[in-house]
Amino acid sequence: MSESLELEAQEQSFSEWLSFSLGESSYAVDILRVREIRTWERMARIPNSKEFLLGLINLRGAIVPIVDLRKRFGLSARPLDKETVVLIMTVMTNQGEKTMGIMVDKICDVVNLTDDDIKSADKFDLTISDRFVHGITDVRGAMAVLLNIDSVLDTVDF
C-alpha cells in the first residue's frame, strides 16, 4: 500500500520551494536555484544604477549584484534587522548562467509541492508583473506567490 503511494508521489513530480516574506506577503522561489543564504553585508554601491540594485558583494571572489526585492516589487523600504537575509540565486539569462542575490525580510519554510498544489495566479492582482509569477500556492493556510526568478532578475530591466 505504502509503496503504491510512493510511486504515485513520484509520478506527481514534487518540487521544493523556499518561502520568505516581504512584510505581510509571502513568496517562494525554487529551492534548486538557491545557492546559499547569507546575512546582510556591506555592499559597493553601483553608481547610476536602478534604485532596486543595492550594490555588489564579493562572493568568494566573484562580483555578485544584490537586488532589494522590496524595491523591485514596488514595496516600501524597511530598516534592516537581524532577520534580513540575502538569497544567492542562480539565474538563467540569454548570456548564460549568472549569480545574483535578492534581499528579503526573512526566510520562512521549505515547502514540498506537487504540480496540483500550484494554482494559476491569473485572477489575482499581485501588484507585480505577471511574468515574475509562476503561480500561487497554499502555505499553512496563507497564500504564497511562487516567483519565476529568471524574470525577476532579468538584466534587461537593470
Add this chain to the structure above:
Amino acid sequence: MSDPMERFKQVFFDESAEALSAIEQHLLDIDLTAIEPEVINDIFRSAHSLKGGSATFGMSRLAEFTHFMETLLDMVRDGQRDFTQEVVDCLFECLDCLRNLVNHYQFEEQVNGELIAIVEKQLQELIDGKQEGKPVEGSGDSNLNNGLVHGKHWEIHFSPDEELLLSGNEPLRYIEELLELGSVNVVCDSSDVPPLNQLNPIHLKMKWLITLDSEEAISEEDLAEVFLWIEDEATLEYRCLDQEAPQLVSSALAETTKSAPDVKVDTVSSDVDNAETSKAKAPAKRTGQSIRVELSKIDSLINLLGELVITQSMLSTFNNMVQFPELRRLQEGLGQLERHTRDLQDGVMQIRMLPIDFCFSRFPRMVRDLCKQLGKKIDVVIEGENTEVDKTVIEELTDPLVHLVRNSIDHGIEMPDEREALGKPRVGTLKLVAYHQVGNIVIEISDDGKGLAVDKIRAKAVERGLIDANAKLAPQACKELIFAAGFSTADAVTDLSGRGVGMDVVKRNIQSLGGQIDLHSEENEGTTFSIKLPLTLSILDGQLIKVMDETYVVPMLAIIESIKVKRVDINKIGEHDISFKWRSQFIPLLNLAETFSLPETKPDSEDSLLVVVVEHDNQQFGLVVNELANHQQVVVKSLEANYIKVDELSGATILGDGSVALILDVGALMSRLKVH
C-alpha cells in the same frame, strides 16, 4: 574532443601550424648567396612531417600537395636544382596553398583549387626545369615526373636501421603486409649479424631482399604506403622489374630512384649520414621544452591566485597587538607568505606571457608580399621580439599592428626611384620595436618614408568637415587628425589601405585594451607610431581613491598627477566646478561625487580640493576626489559575469578587506564631462 582520433587530429593541426611557420621563417631568413644545407634540411623535415601526418589522417589532397613540394625540395637538397629566387617564391606560394588545405581539413574552409593548380604547375615547371638548370646524372623519365610508376614485378631492398626494434616495430609485419599485394619471395641477408658472443639482441642487423609478383600493376606509392610508418627508420629501395630495361638504357641504375616521385624514400638512403648529424643537432637547437595547455586552465589558475592575493591582503589587516598577543610571529609568517604569493603571481602571469614575436613574425612575409605587389623595396627590422606580453593582449594587438604596417608601406615609404631622387637609400626601412617600460609594453612602428604632410592633412580635414577652415591647430594636433573617424588621405582607395576606416579603429582598439597610441612624424624623414599597453589585462596597477565613503580604483596608466587646488582657483559656473588652470592651460573638472550621484554629505568646508589629473586620448581633465588611498595591484573582475556593463566602469576588484571596489573607465568618464 572525447574521440581519440579527433584529439590526435587536433595535435596534428597544431603541429602543422608550427611546421608551416617554421618553413616560412626559414624561407624569410634564407640568404640565397650562402645557403646552409641545414636550413634546407629543416624545411624538408617540416614538409615531410606534414606529409606523414596528413597521409595518416587520410587528408589526401594535403598529402599529395606536400609530396609535390617535397619533390622540389629534395632536388634542391641533392643539388639537382639551385636554390633560386624562383624556388623561394614558389615555396612561399606553396605555403599559402598548404595553409588553405590545412584550413580546409580543420575548419572546412573552401579549397582554393585555382591557386593550387597554378602553384602545382609552377612546381612542375621547376621540377621539369632541372635539366636546363643543371646537368643531372639521373634521368627525367617522363613516367617519373607524373608520379606513376606502375608494374607487376618489384624488387624491394629493405634494410632497417639497427634501432628499429627499439621503436616497437616488427619487420615481419611489413613483409606480411606485402603479401596482400601479391606473392612474395624473401631473401634474408644476415651477413652483418655478428658472432654470438658479440651479438646485441636489440640491434637488428638483417636486411631483406623481397621480390614481389602481383596480379595487378601496383605503383611505388602503394609500396611506400606499406612501409609508411618506418620509412624514416629504414633504407628502402623499390625497383620495378617491368621497367628495368628502359631505365637501364636511360641512365645509371642507382640514380634512377633519386628523381622518382617518392623521393623521400631514397632520401633516407642517400642521407643517412646527414640525418644522423641533424639528429645530434636537433636537441641543441631546441631552446626549451614546452607543453600545450588549454588557456582556460591557466585562467582558472589566475583566478585562484587572485583569491590568494585577496586573502593575503585580508590577513595583513590584522594588527591589534592587544587582541592577538602572538601577532608578531603571525606577521613574520605573513611577510613571507606575501613574498611567496607575489613570486607565485609573477610566475603564473609569466605562463600567459608570450613573446611579441608571435605577432611580429607575420610582418616580414606580409611586407615582402606587399612590396612585390607595389614594386617597393623595404627591409623589415625587428627589435625586442622576445619582449613578453599577455596572450590576450597579443591577440587584440595583431589587427591594429597589421593596419599600421600596411599604412607605412602603402602611404609611408616611397617608390625606390622617388627615394633615390630624395637622396635616400633605395631600400626603405620598416622598424618594429618592442620593449618594456615600467609595467607597460611599448611597441614602436617606424618607417623612413615621406612622413605626414601637415598641409595635406589639414586640407583634407577641412574638406571632410573634420575641422573648421580657420581653425588654429598646432602641427602635432594637425597630424593627429589622422586618428579622426572618416579620415583618409590616399588619393585612390587601394586594396591595402585607404578605406578611411583605419586609424580611428586602430586607436579605439588600442584604447579598449587600456593603452594609448602616440604619433611622431617629420615630413620626408618618416613616421613613428608608438603604442603603450599594459602587460596584462587581468591585473591592473591602480590608485585607490575615496569619494565620500566609497572607494574606487583609477588605473595608474591614466594618472598624470594628483594635486590640491585652492577653491578660489576653480572656475565655477553656477554651482558647478567647471575648470581650473593646470600647467598654463584650462582643463575641465569632473566632480566624481556629482557624477556618481552621491549624496553630498560633507559641507564644502575645506578651502582646497583634491584633484587627480588624468589623461585620455591626450586630453587631460581633473577628477575631484576626497582622499587618495593605497596604490596597489588589483585583480580585474568583469562586471558582466553576473551583472551588466556599466558605462563609467571598466570592471571591479576585491580589496584586502574583502570589499568590492569599482574600477573607473577614464575614457568613458571624459565623455560624461559634457553631460550634466
